[in-house]
Amino acid sequence: MNALLYARSNRIVELMEQPAERRDADWMREAAQQAVLLELATLPPYLCGLWSIDASPGDGTVVDTLREIVFDEMSHFGLACNLVTTLGGTPLLADETVVPRYPGPLPGGVRPDLSVFLSGLSKEAVKMYSRIEEPDHPLVRAVAEHTSIGAFYTALLEAFRAHPERITGKRQLTMLMPHHGEGNDVVPLDTLAAVESAIDVIKEQGEGTSASPENPYPGAAGERAHFYAFREIFHERKLRKNPETGRWEFKGDKIEVPTALPMGRVPEGGWPRTGPSAPDAETIQILDESNQAYSDLLRALEKPWQVTDTSQAEDLLFAAVGQMSLLRDPATRLMARPIAGAGGATYGPEFRYVAP
Template structure:
């Protein structure tokens, strides 16, 4: 018998036993008890692990995988309010910078939805329609305990805010056209850990899981579909090592970090003689509306909060109630209400409002 056969190779035999043990943990059928357990874990009755804990301790159970995907939803959502406020603040805009930010917002919304689809695919239930889901701004940490040197806040589209956006989207590898090599952030490692979990444990995928339709995203029917979905989220935010390009079908020419860096340095990122550099056409930043929190009574953001809370409730229903579609009218209402507030110099209040 060859030493490469399992019976004569102790290391390989241990690996096979470990993999079988993990598969037994991950392959249990999707049932109501698991969904209820996930709901209680993500609504605050059980503390959620930090991103670092998931990366360092690995994801060793089905509950851990669902918890990690719920955290991914929180992480993707946390970037949306700052990006929306920056977009809504834009006035005169000769170089169409608002369009750039809007494209990023749309992709972040897609990433948020894809994380929810991944969660239902492994038997979890997204929990987003409650006060604890919404981040508090300014934030010195992103969800999962990711420390930020520059606080993440709701501000107009100015250079200081672009620096914050670059910080959020910084690649997990040294970006091109940059000389220094700061320590990589942990977001990329977090997604890599989730990918590794799907690849190594091959968890059962619920073929009938409810999902939100996302353009250009195939249904999650297999482990390979799940891995490709996570890779898309990571790739669109960070790009790929050595190149800022993402596939042309994704709607933007470069990954998010490079789009924001173009606005920050006010130069297009171009490739000349095989080398990327921020040396292209100049970019003029837009005029913006400044805004601040309102102290008026009654609360001028009350309608905005009502629309936001209703939208989150509607979205959660898409993953829990068959036949439910995203409330597009609520999305447009959120935009028009938020733009109106910022036009009046008032910061939109992204906080929960209990239905009454």
């Protein structure tokens, strides 16, 4: 196993420090693999927030927003896998050395001061979500600037533009999802134009554009890019452009944030299995069931990009997407189980990889 792919390394930072003339085919394949890990890393925290919501109160705005963002990230993941294979590589997912761990940094050293954690929906969780997605130059400020996901994708795109001959178009998968929005299709990346379009979707759905906080590839009219959608939830107000100053401000309609199950933060190394703070045997069994379902999903998601027959690959991808629904049941059962002596906080999924 290539130790440089380890999810807690600073590999993205190191890759971006390489001068353009040294960004060879191996550089591009490794950068694309890191993009796959980045997209994978966002899903567990967002899913924990979504699954923790009590769907009865509220007007559904927050639930709809989180669900839309999760579907966006799933399509970004598929596009990133197509980036790897069009460069002649194969996405690596089902390996404990690359699967993102929580709590911990984003893969590759992006935003090194940010620790991504798993918990129920809360102010702190939403603040963390927005920091994951923050562009280098947001229209509204959240935190200090660091290397962003968008800047990394820009560097990868520049390498594609410098070397379009490296686009092979091999092992490209298609999954059309028009009901989830304009930019949510996983499409073959067999030309430079297709690569440019895919990276544009990934960046602008997450960060917005330099002029607007709106998602330019929305599932519904007025949908915000991820960073701004999370900031609206945090402030509990929609963004509105001040007609006098031209600045965007959180002075629009009020957002009703629903109540959420009090899932506690998953500790370093996961919930303890032994000792005085260990949960009961049934909770441990559900934790293991949850991790097994996640690990099975990662193995299933690897397979479509490993085969050369397009029809077989797309059948495998369709089956893998179906497996995603198996993650929710054990997760929500854990969120209903209180942690002894934790003031009402409950357990939740760990999203840890276990070998077969």
